[in-house]
Amino acid sequence: xxxxxxLEDRIREQGxxxxxxxxxxxxxxxxxxxxxxxCEIGKEFRRLFPSEKINKILTIEASGIGxxxxxxxxxxxxxxxxxxxxxxxxxxxxxxxEVFSFTKNQTTQIGVSKKYITAEDRVLIIDDxxxxxxxxxxxxxxxxxxxxxxEGIGICIEKGFQPGGKELREMGYHLxxxxxxxxxxxxxxxxx
Amino acid sequence: xxxxxxLEDRIREQGxxxxxxxxxxxxxxxxxxxxxxxCEIGKEFRRLFPSEKINKILTIEASGIGxxxxxxxxxxxxxxxxxxxxxxxxxxxxxxxEVFSFTKNQTTQIGVSKKYITAEDRVLIIDDxxxxxxxxxxxxxxxxxxxxxxEGIGICIEKGFQPGGKELREMGYHLxxxxxxxxxxxxxxxxx
Numbered sequence: 001x002x003x004x005x006x007l008e009d010r011i012r013e014q015g016x017x018x019x020x021x022x023x024x025x026x027x028x029x030x031x032x033x034x035x036x037x038x039c040e041i042g043k044e045f046r047r048l049f050p051s052e053k054i055n056k057i058l059t060i061e062a063s064g065i066g067x068x069x070x071x072x073x074x075x076x077x078x079x080x081x082x083x084x085x086x087x088x089x090x091x092x093x094x095x096x097x098e099v100f101s102f103t104k105n106q107t108t109q110i111g112v113s114k115k116y117i118t119a120e121d122r123v124l125i126i127d128d129x130x131x132x133x134x135x136x137x138x139x140x141x142x143x144x145x146x147x148x149x150x151e152g153i154g155i156c157i158e159k160g161f162q163p164g165g166k167e168l169r170e171m172g173y174h175l176x177x178x179x180x181x182x183x184x185x186x187x188x189x190x191x192x
Numbered sequence: 193x194x195x196x197x198x199l200e201d202r203i204r205e206q207g208x209x210x211x212x213x214x215x216x217x218x219x220x221x222x223x224x225x226x227x228x229x230x231c232e233i234g235k236e237f238r239r240l241f242p243s244e245k246i247n248k249i250l251t252i253e254a255s256g257i258g259x260x261x262x263x264x265x266x267x268x269x270x271x272x273x274x275x276x277x278x279x280x281x282x283x284x285x286x287x288x289x290e291v292f293s294f295t296k297n298q299t300t301q302i303g304v305s306k307k308y309i310t311a312e313d314r315v316l317i318i319d320d321x322x323x324x325x326x327x328x329x330x331x332x333x334x335x336x337x338x339x340x341x342x343e344g345i346g347i348c349i350e351k352g353f354q355p356g357g358k359e360l361r362e363m364g365y366h367l368x369x370x371x372x373x374x375x376x377x378x379x380x381x382x383x384x
Contacts, residue, residue: 027307039265081225
């Protein structure tokens with residue numbers, strides 16, 4: 001596991017801790033987006049996932065999209081993002097999954113059109129946060145339905161004190177998180 | 193009004209017409225994202241909006257985010273995206289607006305944290321589609337609440353047969369649309 005010091009520093013400086021399990025990074029990643037930082041993140045993902053087999057980046061709306069698009073420039077591949085909810089414009093010909101968000105305490109239906117993920121795809125999954133791994137597992141489920149192979153999972157910020165990362169690594173996935181938060185204690189973030 | 197031929201060609205080749213007023217561009221812009229095309233779009237926005245005053249790009253989740261992030265690289269400015277719905281993580285200190293989507297037939301509450309848009313901002317608004325202009329007007333309203341100035345509005349695809357573009361130009365905004373659909377007739381798209 002390799003960490004991007006730049007991202008850790010930014011989390012320390014500008015992350016807002018809420019309670020003992022939420023870190024808001026709205027200042028540079030989730031609401032205001034520091035595109036220069038995203039470029040560094042994108043380059044680091046390319047370094048961590050050098051496989052030339054990767055031919056698609058898969059993410060989930062909304063926060064993943066910017067990260068995935070900037071990263072995709074360094075891979076030379078298109079992005080597909082899973083949509084949340086059921087939209088009239090998506091149509092019915094979709095692979096779906098359910099994602100439970102502990103932060104929002106709700107289950108969201110996600111979907112990817114069958115046209116945009118196929119058995120030929122070698123997928124890099126990218127997302128902003130990994131905690132319980134619900135979103136990533138939802139995306140893996142969609143890849144499986146499509147017969148696509150998951151070449152890797154690139155995460156900006158992993159909450160190491162929640163089980164998603166451990167579970168995905170035990171399942172054999174090549175998971176790389178650029179910053180791993182080991183604990184949040186009394187407003188203080190410790191990386192590990 | 194200058195058009196990006198590349199985008200028109202792509203709409204012709206890969207756009208899916210639904211009825212006589214909807215064009216789905218899920219193949220390259222709204223679900224699967226062709227990042228090379230976004231780079232060309234971003235460069236064109238920079239050319240059309242050369243003002244050095246622009247210090248922020250404002251868009252709206254979800255489809256606007258990728259376009260805005262790629263474009264922001266050519267402006268050297270951060271992106272802020274308006275969030276849809278009320279999220280626990282956003283907090284109450286936000287500028288809000290209401291956006292009615294004719295496509296989805298529903299009103300969505302949008303919001304931007306007061307921290308991320310201020311009276312110092314000279315904003316370029318970017319979005320994928322312009323039809324009735326509801327989303328752009330919602331974003332303009334947020335800029336006004338913040339005392340920020342709208343330097344320009346950059347749209348990928350304008351539906352010229354709907355009133356948003358005309359209204360915004362008449363209001364004096366510098367609006368540039370890279371492709372303007374003049375009409376959709378029997379599945380055939382005419383640009384103008």
